[in-house]
Amino acid sequence: MAVATATATAGCQIGQDDGLTLTRGTLSGDVTGAGATFPEPVFQEWVRYYTSAVETGVRIDYEAIGSGGGIEQFLEQAVDFGSSERYLEASELAVAEEVRGCPAVQFPVIFGSVVIAFHDEALDGMVLTAETIARIYDRDILYYDDPALVALNPDMDLPHQEIRPVHRSDGSGTTYVLSHYLATEVPFWAERYAEGTDIGWHEDTLAGDGNDGVTATVHGTEGGLGYVNQSYALQNGLATARVVNEDGVAIEPDLAATTAASDEAEIPGDFQFNLDDIGGEGYPIAGANWILAYECGYDEEVAASLRDFWDWALTDAQATTVATDLGYAPMGPELTARVRDEIARVNATP
Template identity: 60%
Template sequence: MRNWRAKTAAVAVVSALALVTACGSDDNGSSDNGNGGGNDNAGNSSEEGADGSGLSGTITGAGASFPDPLFQEWIAEYTQNVEPDVTINYQSVGSGAGVEQFLGQSVEFGSSEEYLSDEALAEAESGRCEAVQFPVVFGAVVIAFNDPALDGLVLDAETIAKIYDREITNYNDDAIADLNPDFDLPDQEILPVHRSDSSGTTFVFTNFLSHEVSDWESKYGAKKEIEWAEGTLGGDGNQGVAQGVQQSPGGIGYVNQSFALEAGLPVAHVVNEDGEAIAPTLEATSAASEEAEVPENFQFTINDIGGEGYPIAGTNWIFTYTCDYDENTADIIKGFWTWAMESDRADELAEELGYAPLGAELKERVLVEIEKTNSGS
């Protein structure tokens, strides 16, 4: 597996340069190519790619940090070994900012762990044309700890909710002890760490709590951004939460599994709908994803996970438009996401990082949806 964090930093520099280029004026003072994507490179690039496919140019996407480790791996594989004349910049700015940039037409595609609502779809159509949204991968949101001795600590939804509501403030609380009779729990104050930005990971986390805990639903709800209880610590992006947990004695935080793996953080086993304490493994995430009921419009959440499934599981969606891309840009968008759905190598990279690829039947549905990009309908 590549050092994706080092690569992320490098891509971020390229992204910044690409945006400067996209936003800069030409010799006549013009700064907008009329394509709504905020990036002139794709439309002005040469027609022929190095492999004869005709794909050549640059596209930019923005959104969730949840899939960023995987997206950087996919991008590197695709642009180095499949389409070497294509450049894809993905900015890990959080789901909320990604949706805003997509609706504001400053990027070619957006990304989030919460699907576009009917209201957001109407906003997209009023400003441009119909939006296309499709899922590309499943992943787990894990509960990570600062203390290695807590690896495998069992928590349920009620206990997690009370920790983040500051009703439970010490690891030796009776509620935690009851779930972990074999643990020697420390007399340690708990410091909950949360996302400070508008976040799809927060949506997945709070959706789980809202679905399982009525008090959480009434007080906080399921959102990308909420008003957290006093005595909690905010971090920017999944990486910021992981760092906050690492640097804070007593720290506990919710992050995408790949960030916990990369940081070597100990994680909780979370009780699912059948009362089973489940470790956040790839197999457990796959089991959860198989229980998802995916409607025709792809607007869904993953709830009521039992069996061997890990209960805090989420989906990443990609957003594109049905019009206004130049043909080359549209071909790059469709080419990359089609490769991500069809390539065995793309699935291998996802699994290495702890993400669960879509099932074969769902992939076929997604491939049809991808083709709606720039279709005019």
């Protein structure tokens, strides 16, 4: 859980004539949020910097419990905002409006990649496809020197070692991003497992709680292979796979490839989208993180702090640097402007 408190002050003007202009150092309020572990590294740094150097009277408490938990707590009104790697669907939006008495607001704040990570650093750069990833998790491909993997990696000396696939044990947006990708690309996966934040995994697989748990299990298991947010792989020095995209190119999951994937997204006005059929230089297993809030019902101090924090996260140069250093791809100017308009809806209904 990331908790940050105030220690310093800064005085300057931000924003433009968009309803979000505030004098720095004037806000106060306790804001609570819960949800995805996918963006936790960048959220931690954003919260720490914002509450110690931007708005020191604000306290933000974010608990990384997984996207499923974040959606649940948001709909139960247990937190001020939720965070998820999938958007709220029509049925969930209806529930949100019913329980709150006003519409929900949801907007993306960051893009990131879901990487396939290995225990063995000698496997760094190994090439995988959607089909081989699906077959590994289906326990059809059992060893690293399976003919299908050898054919993709003719220049690697793959060991005759059992693959120990690791998945998330909690309701997870990271699981949603991976399972959506596999269900889109691999027919048998769509029929047998489908997609979701929590799916019925093969019984002969390992489980870890959160990105931290999967990372630790992969790191500590001979033959371990798992899916995690790119930032966790970077922070823990895990070897990662290159994944073949829609154009048949094996792509390393770096920041440039995540940015290229996000650039291909067609994002509608309701911000309900997936990153599908990624080609070019884009990494194919990529997704966004959404923030979930409401149009009404907040104490005004909380609402002002909530609006300002996310506006700052999208527009401040320091926030952008933090995100890119951790391997996340910020949004472009046009999308940022659209999202800022959505942020301004928070508590806008009397």
